Amino acid sequence: MVKLAKECLSTLMFVLLACWCNAQGKALPTVLIGSGDDIFFSYLNDYNDRVRFLMERDSATNTTPPVTLYLTEPTLLEFNANFRQYRVYAAPGDTIHVIANRKSNLYYHFAGRKQKQVAFFNDLEAAGLGLGYPDVVSLKFNPTRYTSYEGNLRGNREKRLAILHNYQALGYLDPSFFAFALSLIHQQYVFALLYPYYDTPAIKQYPAAYVTMIHQSPVRSLVQENQFLNTSQHYRNVVRGYNNFLSRNATGTPMAFATLYRNALDSLRGPARDYELFSLLKDNINGGLDDYRGVYTGFRTACTSRSYVAYIDSLVGRHQGLVTLPKLLNTQLEDPSGAALTWQKILAKNKGKVLYIDLWASWCGPCLAQVPASHKLMQALADKPVAFIYLSVDADKQKWRKALQSTGIDAPGSQQYLLNAESDLAKYLNAPPIPRYVLINQNGIPVGLDAPRPSDMNALKMVLNIVR
Secondary structure (H helix, E strand, O other): OEEEEEOOOOOOOEEOEEOOOOOOOOOEEEEEOOEEOOEEEEEEOOOOOEEEEEEOOEOOOOEOOOEEEEEOOOEEEEEEEOOEEEEEEEOOOOOEEEEEOOOOOOOEEEEEOOHHHHOHHHHHHHOOOOOOOHHHHHHHOOHHHHHHHHHHHHHHHHHHHHHHHHHHHOOOOOHHHHHHHHHHHHHHHHHHHHHHHHOHHHHOOOOHHHHHHHHHOOHHHHHOOHHHOOOOHHHHHHHHHHHHHHOHHHOOOOOHHHHHHHHHHHHOOHHHHHHHHHHHHHHHHHOOOOHHHHOHHHHHHHOOOHHHHHHHHHHHHHHHHOOOOHHHHOOEEEOOOOOEEEHHHHHHHOOOOEEEEEEEOOOOHHHHHOHHHHHHHHHHOOOOOEEEEEEEOOOOHHHHHHHHHHHOOOOOOEEEEEOOOOOHHHHHOOOOOOOEEEEEOOOOOEEEOOOOOOOOHHHHHHHHHHOO
């Protein structure tokens, strides 16, 4: 979906600058240039890996170096600030300006060729109808009041649809955007209904009438809208949520993974089926579990997407390479005192311990936001043989050392090292983008190259599952 490149240009506006390409299927370059305050944005690639960017102002020139994306299809970019999410639909050929202003009620503002289309999701946000998590968590924490909350969800959906249809009637929207936004609004509603099935304890609290409500929702028709697989995280969430729903009786049991896999095979079709099979194996492998081994061979035949199969093949072999490949073991890192040591020496120093590795940088807002949760996780595991290792990919050593002190990352019990972002080790770990977390068990075997963040309750569970 997206190929990545960086450009070194200077300008005051944050632009999606696209050029026309006559050859079908070829990527169109989209240049992102920032203005105003620092800009954080990300997107999900075809493999559900989140690619993150920081657009940081250069204090010397007061400009923001741009980034170039190569788009082959529309991509939903997500901008984050102050725990709010702002989305913009970037189609190949678009030019979109983004201005960040921390003093504004809406941190990000967008402008472009079709102004109302570019600003559509921001307009929903301003109206209190943003497509984010508020809809979702309402049901999760109020299972006994599901009827009234479902009514609220339905009401929000109708309000969003009214705005969408009004914009269409006024000629503000391209047909392709209208179709995308229409489906996304329905996806938001259905994802919120299915969200309890992401949470094991909540499942038992919902009555049979709630199950009937889901059956009567448009979930089955939405799952068939495969054209949105690569452009909508909500669509992927609906696919996973629906499979969780179908597998609800096995949730929390030893048969959970096998049931999810079988239901994906039997109940899903086309790209949605391929994606869910792939996603199940990927999550299982990255979670340090081994349930995937029983279906791995069958998956290579059942999944019709060769790129998904190649990704899983690579992932299966990739874990061991982290601790065996000479080019990685010989990678030089630096500790805060300036002393150099290799990755192999760091592993040897921590032999017999579980390693929770945090890849971060002083310029990475999402990374820094995880630090308090990291401290809590460290405290919860203080009596366990667990080493917390922070690998920074900062280019500026002084900023790295300053951030160690200001964030408390240099707290007793943790280890801090500077890793060259262009090194073989950094590239192997696919960092950046960051934050990224890696887990190695006490036998020195990597069990998760994309482990849960410290703020994720599954992080503690995952470590406790492998510690002796």
